[in-house]
Each structure stands twice: as structure tokens, then as C-alpha cells.
Amino acid sequence: MNKYRLCTIDVGKNTHILEDYRFEDGILGPIDLAINLHLNKYKSYQYDVYSPLNAIIFGKGPFTGGALIGMHRLTFIFRSPQSSTLHVSSVGGVGYRFMNSGLDAVSIVGKGRKPTILVIYSEPDCRLNIVYDSISKSELEDVFEGFNGFKGVYALTYYLLNRYGEYIRRYRLRPILIGPASIYTINGAIFSFDIGFHNLSIRPGSEDSAARGGGGSVLYNAHNVVAILVGGLCEKALFKDRKWVDELIRQLFNSSYGDIIMKTTEKYKYSSKLGTGGTFGVNYIMYRDLIPVFGYNMIYLSRFLRLRLNEYILKYFWSPFNKIVSRESRNWFTCGEPCPVTCKKVYNGKKVDYEPFNALGPYIGVFIFEDTLKLVEYADSLGFDIIELGHVIAWIFDVVKNGLLKPGEIGLSDHPRFDPLTYRPNDSHKNMELACEVIDGLIKKDNWILRMISDYGLRYTVKKLDEAYRDRVLDKNISFKDLAVYVAYGEYGYMSINFYWTPGMLAPLYILGRYWTNYHPTFMSPEEYAASSLERALMEYLIDNSGLCRFHRGWGEKVLPILYSKLLNTDIDLKKHALRMYSLIRLYSIKAGAEPRYWEGKKVKDIIATIAGEIEVEEWAKKFSEDLEEGLRGWWSRFNDYIVRTLEG
Known part of the structure; x- marks a missing residue:
């Protein structure tokens, strides 16, 4: 059992090979493995991001299937078409089905001649079977347009259930798939749904995605893979001794396992103090x-005005959700693994989470919950990463608001209502309609600017528009890049940020767009902030590498070192291990020409400066007020220097 099994699938040749890696050699999970393969075997940094050598590697941690709860996430690693460097994204519950394939990880290389469907499953004796199947491009597009009353990723899921129902039911397979956004944009997510095997249907609330970084776009454009069905009947759990776990938890926390889980995950299930959950x-x-x-434009408002906007949110956006989900229906589900933390809050059949609903809600000036619900359902069906999509829409609305483009020049039928000073909640529906026009345009590519965003991303687009509309930029005294919110990597790489007002999401770190940073709304000296951000990044690395759900991090982080030591017999210092692996991510970024770059746009810089004032860190607020550019460059450089020195050891 003291090994980590990889199956490398070449979809260009319809072949696969099995390899075993040893935990004692430092391969503790899928990210360790992927870094090693991308750096040393595939050298994917040398090639185009859609090269067949840009392997999509996905795998589980070593603690699945036993007595431990929350250990069943599946982690994907690939070179991102957005950041141009390695990216890590994970999806909940999929490891619970994947583990019975008998594999720990899969690496997909090569490129199928036709859109490819992989069926990966094992027999009870753990013998592995792989079916290489295909679907024509025209049939795939027809499925996306509608199948059994569904569209997009939902339609493809039901197509798979119909076509492979016998396999799925017998071998307990879970689908992993893409949507139209992966075909037509660099912003395609990887989706997965837990399946009810008795009636072959999607289980409520089980939808989840490895969305950040464009992994779905890589899966399709580099490998021509549109769906993977994975599971099986091979049972090889590391251990199932619940008594041992209970004793360990009691020693660490002076509490039972069940009690500590409920205590540390209260936010995600239900907080009786707040009267809400999730x-x-x-x-x-x-x-x-x-x-x-409003695309982070609230940073320019007084706290009084921001609180007024929050009143709109609570009344029109939050309350309808909370009334139904937290008080009346209590439609709460899990990601697909047996877990007492029913974190999936479902409203009229749709899972509701903060990030996607804020992205297509208040962030783009949509404050009516039902309007955002429609947008999220539509964007999900197309298979978008909704966080990135929200940034694109907000930027477009801001560009039009500031007069850099007319609505018709970017595919809009009207002006968005994007001024927080004049906005009223009944403006929500207009912005929802315009957001739909943007989403349609990104898929249809019937506008040259939207086509550029779809093909090359936001950072490339703002640079080209600043050149194409130089006279307007000078006239308005604001540039296209001034209104965009992203972290810059190399010449054109970038990553849009999660929705927190914090320097940590914009700091010079090597994997962002996730929680691999100090993301709390705070401010401090660059060295202190860098230390706290790197510490958090390393812990999040270990969480994703082990397959632990971060909702369980409150107890899981303390348990991980003991699990690796006692169950895997590995004498490895996990923090030193994570630091070494993160330094290899930096090395990959250097080789790929995708190191962090200094902040480019005005709004990004203002996000940093305003939070310093908001938190009342007088030293830095004063520096920024006296000379904003000098103060920001000093803070960024010192943060970056600390990270580099620490990683170089």
C-alpha cells in the first residue's frame, strides 16, 4: 500500500501505462507528482499551452475510503492558458468514486483525432479497464444545444447517462466533463456531478467544478477530451479503523471526532448565531x-455608502436565499461523499455559493437574487469559470460607463447601470440582460473584442485596446487596463482574483485565484504579509495535495502530519516538503516566462492602497498618500523579495 499509482493515458494513441511512485521518495499526492512530470518529463513550459504535452493530471490523496471524513476531493494540475504557469484546481466528492478505480492519479497526454470520451473503471480484482470512445464535433454541439430537456454540461451529463448507463450503474462511475466554454474560450471549467444510480440522474446539490485557470479549455484544446467516466469496484482503503481516528482526535482536541467536525465546520453547515449557513x-x-x-468600485465610496449597498444586498439578494434555504426548505446536501457537513445549499434545484453568485450578482450590479440565479444557471450550463466571467463582465460594464467604448462596439444593446451612486435595485434586471449578451458573445465570438477575450484573455485584450484606442485613453485620462482587476504573470499571463478586499489576492505569489494566500481583509508590512501569505499557501498546498476538503481544515491541518507519519510510514517534514515543492512551482514559472509582474492598472493599485487606509495602518496609508506609486512599488518589491529569498533558502 505504500505507493502512489499513476495511469498515463495517451489519447492520441489509445494506450495507457501504469507506474508506481513511492511516498518515501516525496510523492505524497497529485500535486507533487504533477510538478515532477511537468518539470522533468514533459517539460511543458517549452511548448504552447495547448500542446498535447500539457498534461492534465488529476488525482486523489492517499487517505480516501477509510475512516476519515472530508478526504475525497480530486485535484487537477495543468499549465493554465490564463496564467501561463502551473495551476491547481480541485473538485469536491469526485475522489469518493475515483478511488475505486484502483488508481491514485491519471495523466492525460496526446490528442484524440475526434472529441474523446474516456471510460476508466476497475473490476473487483482491481483489474483496470479503459474504453476509448468518441463523439463527432457536430453531435457534441447538438448535445450542448439540447438533450432530454437540458443544455450544456447538464445535457452532456444526461447524454453520458443515456449512452453509458449500464457501465455507470454497474461500476458506480462519476462523470467529469466540459462545456461549450472550454471549446470556444480560455475560460472553460471542468465539471462533475454525483449520480443517483437507481434512476441515473444528477443528485441535487452535487454539481461542482474545478473551475479556476481554464482546465477545461486545456482538456479540450490540448487533448480533445470532452468527458471522462471514472470509478469501479476495486476497494483498497488505506485503513478503516474509526477507533484509531477517534482516539487521535481526542488526544489533539480533547473532543470526539464527530463533535470537532461539527464545531470546526459550523460556517459551512449552519451557524445558529448568525441564523444562516454556507x-x-x-x-x-x-x-x-x-x-x-461593482467591479471593486466600492473602494472609492465612503463606509456609509458601502453600508447602504450592503442593505440592498441583504434585502434583495441575501434574504430571499436565507428565507428558503436556511429556514424553510433546508435543502442541504453534500458533494457526493458521506459527510455530516451538508455544505451544499440548494435553492430551487441550484447550488448556491458565495463566489459564483457574487461574481454574477453584486459584482456586476445585479442585486436581485432571482436574476443572479438565472445568470449562474446559464453560465454553469455553458461550462464557464464564473469568477473569471464575472471579472470580464464587470470590466466591460466599467469600460462602457467610463466612455472608453460605446455599448454597440462591444456587443451590448444598451448602457449598463454601473454607477453605485445612482444605482437602484430595479436596475438589476437590465444588467442581467446585458450580462447574458456578453456571455453569448464570448461563445459566438461575433464581436472582435469579445473574440479576443475568448481567445487570449483579459490582460492581452486590455493591452491591445489601449493601443487601438489611444486617443480615447488620452481623452478620458483612463486606460482599459486601469479598469481591469488581475494579477500579472510574464508578458500576457494573468489570473483574476477571488472576491475579497485584500492585498493577499493580488500579491506576487505563484498560484493565485485560489486561497493560497492570506486572504483576510487586513494590511501589514510587506515582510509580515509575505510570511503569512506564504505560510497559508504552503498549508493550502498540503490540503490540496492530500485531497482534504478545505472546509475541514480546522481539524484536518493538525491531523495531516500524523497521518503521513503513522499511516504511510513517511519521515517527511510536511512544511519543508511544501516549501520545496512551491519553490519548484516558482522554477516552472521562471522557465515558462510567467513570473509575477508588478501591478499594472490603477484600480488594482487602488485596491491595495484603500485597504491600508480602511484598516487604518497609518504608516502605509501615509506612504501611499504622499507618493502612491513609490509606496506601492516599495511594498510589492519587498513582498516579492521576501518570497524569493525564502524559496531560494
Whole structure:
């Protein structure tokens, strides 16, 4: 059992090979493995991001299937078409089905001649079977247009259930798939749904995605893979001794395992103190006026005005959700693994989380919950990463608001209502309609600017528009890049940020767009902030590498070192291990020409400066007020220097 099994599938040749890696050699999970393969075997940094050598590697941690709860996430690693360097994204519950394939990880290389469907499953004796199947491009497009009354990723899921129903039911397979956004944009997510095997249907609330970084776009454009069905009947759990776990938890926390789980995950299930639960329910109460809205333009408002906007959010956006989900129906589900933390809050059949609903809600000037619900359902069906999509839409609305483009020049039929000073909640529906026009345009590519965003991303686009509309930029005294919010990597790489008003999401770190940083709304000296951000990044690395759900991090982080030591017999210092692997991610970024770059746009810089003033860190607020550019460059450089020195050891 002291090994980590990889199956490398070449979809260009319809072949596969099995290899075993040893834990004692430092391969503790899928990210360790992927870094090693991308750096040393595939050398994917040398090639185009859609090269067949840009392997999509996905795998589980070593602690699945036993007595441990929350250990069943599946982690994907690939070179991102957005950041141009390695990216890590994970999806909940999929490891619970994947583990019975008998594999720990899969690496997909090569490129199928036709859109490819892989069926990966094992027999009870753990013998592995792989079916290489295909679907024509025209049939795939027809399925996306509609199958059994569904569209997009939902339609493809039901197509798979119909076509492979016998396999799925017998071998307990879970689908992993893409949507149209992966075909037509660099912003395609990887989706997965837990399946009810008795009636071959999608289980409520089980939808999840490895969305950030464009992994779905890589899966399709580099490998021509549109769907993977994975599971099986091979049972090889590392251990199932619940008594051992209970004793360990009691020693660490002086509490039972069940009690510590419920205590540390209260936010995600239900907080009786707040009268709500889940990320959507809690964040709007917890962060209130610090919630990013109107494309981060709330940073220019007084706290009084921000609180007024928060009143709109609570009345029109949060309350309808909370009334139904937290008080009346209580439609709460899990990601697909047996877990007492029913974190999936479902409203009229749709899972509701903070990030996607804020992205297509208040962040783009949509404050009516039902309007955002329609947008999220539509964007999900197309298979978009909704966080990135929200940034694109907000930027477009801001560009039109500031007069850099007319609505018709970027595919809009009207002006968005994007001024927080004049906005009223009944403007929500207009912005929802215009957001749909943007989404349609990104897929249809019937506007040259939207086509450029779809093909090359936001950072490339703002640079080209600043050149194409130089006279307007000079006339308006604001540039296209001034209104965009992203972290820059290399010449054109970038990553849009999660919705927190914090320097940590914009700091010079090597994997962002996730929680691999100090993401709390705070401010401090660059060295202190860099230390706290790197510490968090390393812990998040270990969480994703082990397959632990980060909602369980409150107890899981303390347990991981003991699990690796006692169950895997590995004498490895996990923090030193994570630091070494993160330094290899930096090395990959250097080789790929995708190191962090200094902040480019005015709004990004203002996000940093305003939070320093908001938190009342007088030293830095004063520096920024005296000379903003000098102060920001000094802070960024010192943060970056600390990270580089620490990684170089």
C-alpha cells in the first residue's frame, strides 16, 4: 500500500501505462507528482499551452475510503492558458468514486483525432479497464444545444447517462466533463456531478467544478477530451479503523471526532448565531461593506455608502436565499461523499455559493437574487469559470460607463447601470440582460473584442485596446487596463482574483485565484504579509495535495502530519516538503516566462492602497498618500523579495 499509482493515458494513441511512485521518495499526492512530470518529463513550459504535452493530471490523496471524513476531493494540475504557469484546481466528492478505480492519479497526454470520451473503471480484482470512445464535433454541439430537456454540461451529463448507463450503474462511475466554454474560450471549467444510480440522474446539490485557470479549455484544446467516466469496484482503503481516528482526535482536541467536525465546520453547515449557513449565507453577514461590488468600485465610496449597498444586498439578494434555504426548505446536501457537513445549499434545484453568485450578482450590479440565479444557471450550463466571467463582465460594464467604448462596439444593446451612486435595485434586471449578451458573445465570438477575450484573455485584450484606442485613453485620462482587476504573470499571463478586499489576492505569489494566500481583509508590512501569505499557501498546498476538503481544515491541518507519519510510514517534514515543492512551482514559472509582474492598472493599485487606509495602518496609508506609486512599488518589491529569498533558502 505504500505507493502512489499513476495511469498515463495517451489519447492520441489509445494506450495507457501504469507506474508506481513511492511516498518515501516525496510523492505524497497529485500535486507533487504533477510538478515532477511537468518539470522533468514533459517539460511543458517549452511548448504552447495547448500542446498535447500539457498534461492534465488529476488525482486523489492517499487517505480516501477509510475512516476519515472530508478526504475525497480530486485535484487537477495543468499549465493554465490564463496564467501561463502551473495551476491547481480541485473538485469536491469526485475522489469518493475515483478511488475505486484502483488508481491514485491519471495523466492525460496526446490528442484524440475526434472529441474523446474516456471510460476508466476497475473490476473487483482491481483489474483496470479503459474504453476509448468518441463523439463527432457536430453531435457534441447538438448535445450542448439540447438533450432530454437540458443544455450544456447538464445535457452532456444526461447524454453520458443515456449512452453509458449500464457501465455507470454497474461500476458506480462519476462523470467529469466540459462545456461549450472550454471549446470556444480560455475560460472553460471542468465539471462533475454525483449520480443517483437507481434512476441515473444528477443528485441535487452535487454539481461542482474545478473551475479556476481554464482546465477545461486545456482538456479540450490540448487533448480533445470532452468527458471522462471514472470509478469501479476495486476497494483498497488505506485503513478503516474509526477507533484509531477517534482516539487521535481526542488526544489533539480533547473532543470526539464527530463533535470537532461539527464545531470546526459550523460556517459551512449552519451557524445558529448568525441564523444562516454556507459560504453565501455567512460571507454577506461577516464581511458586509467589505464585499467587492461593482467591479471593486466600492473602494472609492465612503463606509456609509458601502453600508447602504450592503442593505440592498441583504434585502434583495441575501434574504430571499436565507428565507428558503436556511429556514424553510433546508435543502442541504453534500458533494457526493458521506459527510455530516451538508455544505451544499440548494435553492430551487441550484447550488448556491458565495463566489459564483457574487461574481454574477453584486459584482456586476445585479442585486436581485432571482436574476443572479438565472445568470449562474446559464453560465454553469455553458461550462464557464464564473469568477473569471464575472471579472470580464464587470470590466466591460466599467469600460462602457467610463466612455472608453460605446455599448454597440462591444456587443451590448444598451448602457449598463454601473454607477453605485445612482444605482437602484430595479436596475438589476437590465444588467442581467446585458450580462447574458456578453456571455453569448464570448461563445459566438461575433464581436472582435469579445473574440479576443475568448481567445487570449483579459490582460492581452486590455493591452491591445489601449493601443487601438489611444486617443480615447488620452481623452478620458483612463486606460482599459486601469479598469481591469488581475494579477500579472510574464508578458500576457494573468489570473483574476477571488472576491475579497485584500492585498493577499493580488500579491506576487505563484498560484493565485485560489486561497493560497492570506486572504483576510487586513494590511501589514510587506515582510509580515509575505510570511503569512506564504505560510497559508504552503498549508493550502498540503490540503490540496492530500485531497482534504478545505472546509475541514480546522481539524484536518493538525491531523495531516500524523497521518503521513503513522499511516504511510513517511519521515517527511510536511512544511519543508511544501516549501520545496512551491519553490519548484516558482522554477516552472521562471522557465515558462510567467513570473509575477508588478501591478499594472490603477484600480488594482487602488485596491491595495484603500485597504491600508480602511484598516487604518497609518504608516502605509501615509506612504501611499504622499507618493502612491513609490509606496506601492516599495511594498510589492519587498513582498516579492521576501518570497524569493525564502524559496531560494
